[in-house]
Structures are given as structure tokens and as C-alpha cells.
Amino acid sequence: MTSTPALITLPAGASVNEVVEIIERDGGVVLEKFLDAAAFLELKTEIDAALATSAFGDTDDFVGTDTLRASRLFARCRRMVDVVLHPLYLGAARKILQKPIEVWFGEKRTPIIPLVQIGMTQAIQICPGQGLQPLHRDDTSFLWRHPHYGREARVQIMVAMTDFTAANGATRVIPGSHKWDDERCPQQAESIPAEMTAGSALIFIGSTYHGGGTNNTDRPRIGVTMAIDLGTVRQEENQYLSVPYKTLKELPTEVQKLLGWDAGENFMGWYESGGKMHNPFDYLAAENIPQALGLVESSD
Numbered sequence: 262m263t264s265t266p267a268l269i270t271l272p273a274g275a276s277v278n279e280v281v282e283i284i285e286r287d288g289g290v291v292l293e294k295f296l297d298a299a300a301f302l303e304l305k306t307e308i309d310a311a312l313a314t315s316a317f318g319d320t321d322d323f324v325g326t327d328t329l330r331a332s333r334l335f336a337r338c339r340r341m342v343d344v345v346l347h348p349l350y351l352g353a354a355r356k357i358l359q360k361p362i363e364v365w366f367g368e369k370r371t372p373i374i375p376l377v378q379i380g381m382t383q384a385i386q387i388c389p390g391q392g393l394q395p396l397h398r399d400d401t402s403f404l405w406r407h408p409h410y411g412r413e414a415r416v417q418i419m420v421a422m423t424d425f426t427a428a429n430g431a432t433r434v435i436p437g438s439h440k441w442d443d444e445r446c447p448q449q450a451e452s453i454p455a456e457m458t459a460g461s462a463l464i465f466i467g468s469t470y471h472g473g474g475t476n477n478t479d480r481p482r483i484g485v486t487m488a489i490d491l492g493t494v495r496q497e498e499n500q501y502l503s504v505p506y507k508t509l510k511e512l513p514t515e516v517q518k519l520l521g522w523d524a525g526e527n528f529m530g531w532y533e534s535g536g537k538m539h540n541p542f543d544y545l546a547a548e549n550i551p552q553a554l555g556l557v558e559s560s561d
Contacts, residue, residue, distance in 0.1 A: 387473055
């Protein structure tokens with residue numbers, strides 16, 4: 262009888278290379294003290310406020326009838342910037358996803374590095390009594406096949422806003438399942454809880470089987486998840502509608518681009534104006550973007 266591999270936990274001072282090495286081997290890794298105390302407390306306050314406006318699911322085992330969910334987090338939570346720009350998360354995502362691919366342009370062999378983008382955000386509160394979520398792969402959103410494509414499409418994070426324990430519904434993960442083909446069915450007996458303290462984080466890839474656990478305690482388990490995806494797939498959450506223009510303009514340049522306001526070497530995301538193809542960030546940097554995109558009428 263073979264035992265299920267354990268999830269490795271790394272200290273806050275780990276290197277990007279260490280994080281990537283373990284993720285590519287095991288499918289995921291836990292990072293201790295991912296957020297410092299000040300950032301964590303502010304994010305927790307913002308997340309609590311977002312969840313307070315949410316409602317329980319209906320009869321869907323996947324969404325959860327005793328689970329609250331809130332998205333549009335870059336519109337609601339200033340501290341989401343700390344999560345996406347964290348050097349270990351963004352650094353690992355870039356290293357895993359931005360592997361160059363060589364293509365022919367005529368007789369010239371050219372390497373292209375794909376963009377990455379924020380695909381989705383969600384706060385998840387698993388309340389007492391919630392049962393197991395079905396095990397799944399998050400790259401199912403893209404109908405990704407395994408191992409056909411030979412590359413990952415998503416690097417996901419789950420930041421613990423409360424302690425994650427086996428008893429309160431910690432995310433369950435099957436280490437090594439990112440190497441399975443699509444014919445193998447995941448079993449709950451193969452999964453283990455990603456136990457971690459509040460402020461720590463689980464980073465895993467889209468091909469790793471996982472799911473929310475059962476909450477057998479009298480208190481909710483709260484986590485914040487976000488995905489960084491290849492720029493060649495559609496964003497799961499429509500960030501152009503989720504983040505108001507005024508809020509978008511106040512975000513750091515790198516976050517604006519990660520939210521989709523960028524265009525890649527493979528011509529994804531451009532915008533035509535004046536007969537030329539432009540990077541949408543050029544319009545975002547200008548003050549006339551609402552008029553340029555036809556969002557409001559020009560006063561001319």
C-alpha cells in the first residue's frame with residue numbers, strides 16, 4: 262500500500278527557484294507567513310466586508326450550499342495588490358507559465374514569451390456543516406487536456422484568512438496529480454488537507470486535483486484565491502467589468518497590465534485606432550480612454 266505524498270511547507274524566505282521546483286514536482290507548495298501582519302489584517306477586514314454582501318449557494322455541491330463567495334476583489338480590496346505582486350507568487354507564476362515557444366515567421370525561427378494575466382479572484386468562506394467539494398482541476402475552465410499541451414495554463418494561490426485545518430475544511434490536494442492523464446479519476450482518499458496558519462498560502466497549478474474540505478467545526482474557514490493564467494486563454498472572471506475605471510487607474514502599472522490591459526508578442530489583446538494596432542495600455546495611460554473605447558461620448 263503506497264502512502265499519499267505530503268505537501269511541503271516552505272518558510273517565508275524561500276527562493277522562487279525552490280518554490281517552482283517543488284510545485285513542478287508535487288503540484289503545489291505551502292508558504293509560511295506569506296503576508297506580513299499589517300497587510301494581512303487590512304486584507305482580512307476588506308475580505309470580511311466583501312463576504313458580508315454575499316449569499317449561500319443553492320443546491321450545487323461544487324459551489325457549496327453552506328459556502329459564501331465574493332469576487333471582484335481588485336475593486337473591493339486594496340491589499341489584493343500585495344498578493345498578486347508578491348515576489349514568490351508572481352515570480353513562480355512567471356517562471357512556470359512564461360516558457361518561450363518557438364514559431365516560424367517565414368524562414369525565421371522566433372521565440373515568443375506569452376503574457377500572463379489575472380484570471381479570477383474570489384473570497385471563499387466555508388461555513389460549519391459544509392461538506393466536501395468534488396475534486397477538480399482549475400484549468401478545466403480552459404478545457405485543458407493532460408498531458409497533451411505540455412505546459413501549464415494557470416498558477417493559483419489560496420491565502421489563508423483563518424487557520425486552515427483538517428477539521429475546518431482546509432483545501433484538499435492530491436500531490437502529484439498534475440502528472441495524471443485525463444482518464445484517471447481522483448479519489449478523496451488520495452487527497453490531503455493543506456493545513457496552514459492564517460497569513461500563509463498554498464500555491465498550486467491548474468492541473469492539480471483539489472477541492473474544499475468538510476467543515477466539522479463551529480467556525481467558518483476563510484480563504485482568498487486568485488489565478489494567474491496564460492495570456493492566451495480567456496480570463497475566467499471578466500476583469501474589464503469587475504474593476505471600475507476609476508479604481509483601475511489607481512492601481513500600480515504592473516497590476517493594470519496583469520488585469521488584461523496589455524498586448525503580447527503573439528498579437529493577443531491589441532486595439533485598433535487610426536488604422537494601427539496599439540497596446541491597450543497606451544490608452545489606459547492616457548486620460549481619454551473612456552472616449553477612445555466609446556464608453557462615453559466625446560464632448561467634441
